[in-house]
Structures are given as C-alpha cells and as structure tokens.
Amino acid sequence: MELGARAYMVKPPTQDVLCAIARGDWSVLAPPAQISAPRVVRTDIDNSYKSFWTYQPHFPSAQNGVGTPSDSVAIMCLKCGPSIIRKVVCILTLMQKQTVHLAGRALGPVRHVCAFFHNKEEEYETLSGFIREGMERREKAFHIVDARCCDQHRARLQREGIDTIAAESSGQLKVACWEDAYLQEGHFNQDRQIRLIQSVLEKGKEEGFPLTRLIANMEWALEEKAGVEDIVEYESRLNYVLPKYEDPVICTYDLSRFNAGVAMDILRTHPSVIIGGVLQDNPLYVPPDEFLIELGRRQSRN
Numbered sequence: 001m002e003l004g005a006r007a008y009m010v011k012p013p014t015q016d017v018l019c020a021i022a023r024g025d026w027s028v029l030a031p032p033a034q035i036s037a038p039r040v041v042r043t044d045i046d047n048s049y050k051s052f053w054t055y056q057p058h059f060p061s062a063q064n065g066v067g068t069p070s071d072s073v074a075i076m077c078l079k080c081g082p083s084i085i086r087k088v089v090c091i092l093t094l095m096q097k098q099t100v101h102l103a104g105r106a107l108g109p110v111r112h113v114c115a116f117f118h119n120k121e122e123e124y125e126t127l128s129g130f131i132r133e134g135m136e137r138r139e140k141a142f143h144i145v146d147a148r149c150c151d152q153h154r155a156r157l158q159r160e161g162i163d164t165i166a167a168e169s170s171g172q173l174k175v176a177c178w179e180d181a182y183l184q185e186g187h188f189n190q191d192r193q194i195r196l197i198q199s200v201l202e203k204g205k206e207e208g209f210p211l212t213r214l215i216a217n218m219e220w221a222l223e224e225k226a227g228v229e230d231i232v233e234y235e236s237r238l239n240y241v242l243p244k245y246e247d248p249v250i251c252t253y254d255l256s257r258f259n260a261g262v263a264m265d266i267l268r269t270h271p272s273v274i275i276g277g278v279l280q281d282n283p284l285y286v287p288p289d290e291f292l293i294e295l296g297r298r299q300s301r302n
Contacts, residue, residue: 102130103279111248114270116255123252126277128160135162140209142200144216147177178220188227190234201247212247235269236288
C-alpha cells in the first residue's frame with residue numbers, strides 16, 4: 001500500500017488500531033474519502049510540509065511505543081522514494097489540552113507568568129523542565145533573549161538534551177533577540193510588541209504546533225532606549241490579550257537588576273508568579289482596568 005507523503009486516518013480510533021500501526025500494519029487505515037479536510041504542519045521529521053488529519057481518540061492509554069494519549073492525534077508518514085516508507089514515524093501527538101508543568105506545579109488556564117530570579121543558573125534550573133516538556137510534546141518554543149547571550153542560551157539548551165540545530169531547522173525552536181522584538185527600530189513600542197506577541201502565538205498554530213511556549217528575558221527594559229519606561233503599562237495591557245490564548249508566556253526578571261518599586265509593579269501585573277523557584281497564584285495581581293487607572297493617576301501626579 002503506497003502512502004507517499006499523505007496520511008490516512010482511522011475513524012473511530014482504538015488502542016488496538018494504534019498498536020497495529022506501530023507494528024507497521026497499515027491495513028487498518030481508512031481511505032482519505034472518510035477523512036476530514038487536511039491541515040498543513042511543519043514536522044520535526046524533516047523541513048517539508050505534510051498533510052495530516054486529526055481526530056479525537058477514545059482510548060485510555062497508549063502502549064507499545066505508539067505514544068502518549070492526547071486530545072488530538074495525527075497519523076502521518078514520510079515519502080522516502082517510490083512506494084517506500086523508511087519506517088513507521090506516524091504518530092504525531094498534538095497535546096493542546098495536556099497539563100503544562102512549570103516550576104513544580106501544573107499551570108492553570110491563566111498563563112501570563114512573571115518569573116523572578118537572582119541569577120541565570122537559577123533561571124535555567126527552574127525553567128529547564130518546562131522547556132524540555134514542550135520540546136518533547138512537539139510544541140513551539142519561542143525564546144527572546146539578549147543578542148549577546150543567544151549562543152550561550154543555545155548551549156544551555158543543548159546541555160539540557162535539546163538538539164537546537166534540528167529544532168531551529170524544523171521551526172520548532174526560535175531564538176530571537178531583543179532587536180527582533182521589544183527593541184525593533186531601536187526603541188520600545190507597546191502596541192507594536194503586543195501585536196508581535198499575538199502574531200507569534202497565532203503563527204505557531206498556523207505552522208501546526210499545538211502550543212507555543214514563549215519565554216522572554218525582560219532586561220531590555222534596562223537599556224537606554226526610548227519607550228522602555230512603559231514596561232509596566234505594557235505588562236498590564238498584555239492581560240487584555242493573553243487570556244484569548246492557551247499558550248504560556250513567561251516574562252523573566254533578574255531581581256538583582258530591577259529596583260524594588262519596578263519589581264513590585266511587575267508583580268502586580270501578572271496573574272501568576274515564580275518566586276523561589278516555585279509557581280504560585282499571585283494574590284497581589286491587579287486586573288488591567290484597575291491597574292491602568294492607578295498608573296495613570298501616578299503619572300499625572302508626576
């Protein structure tokens with residue numbers, strides 16, 4: 001049976017069917033006529049685009065190397081020459097609604113998090129599990145760092161067992177610098193950056209990734225650039241936008257570099273916070289409607 005670069009889906013799926021596929025028994029697959037319209041996804045198998053179909057599984061677990069259960073599973077295959085399938089690399093699991101773990105806890109539905117650290121080592125120790133989990137689930141990783149630290153960041157990810165060359169080549173990992181984001185055109189603009197965040201999250205879905213895990217180093221606000229003083233207002237305004245998405249957005253702050261007043265305001269603009277390496281619901285969070293009024297009053301007095 002020649003599958004080529006297209007995918008065939010069983011409906012309804014069962015655990016026995018998935019196990020049969022893992023053994024290479026393609027006879028259990030349904031013809032395309034029974035399948036919903038295809039989507040396009042960039043896979044971690046190669047750099048080309050493949051078509052696949054999704055369905056909702058009804059099996060409690062997966063065995064024999066098939067993969068882990070999820071809310072959406074796609075079956076796909078490679079075309080490695082005429083009538084040849086190199087191997088059964090056919091289960092791409094889309095884990096949109098699986099639990100996201102961050103800093104020792106399950107992340108809830110509100111996913112705008114400020115993460116306070118005292119040094120880089122503490123930051124990587126706290127976030128490494130979160131990053132690895134996303135990579136293993138074939139989710140998008142979008143990291144914004146100081147341009148002077150991009151190579152160090154990649155090296156640290158490699159130490160955590162992440163093949164950064166393959167991940168960047170496939171599009172699963174994007175390491176951007178401040179000048180690609182917050183400091184485009186040499187200054188900070190709130191509206192532009194909010195649009196960029198939305199674009200990143202929406203593009204991840206368009207590329208076929210079930211989730212985008214965005215981590216942003218926020219020390220760009222310490223640069224001598226126009227507009228950086230708007231960081232607190234920007235963080236508050238993000239809370240109008242991010243609840244529309246399931247994607248976690250983690251804003252990292254070095255407490256040794258930000259003064260106490262700014263750090264307190266940053267804390268009050270995030271529904272969740274990492275302090276001491278542990279994720280916590282933030283009792284000091286102030287919704288944007290209220291916080292922006294307070295901020296406006298402060299600015300008018302000054």
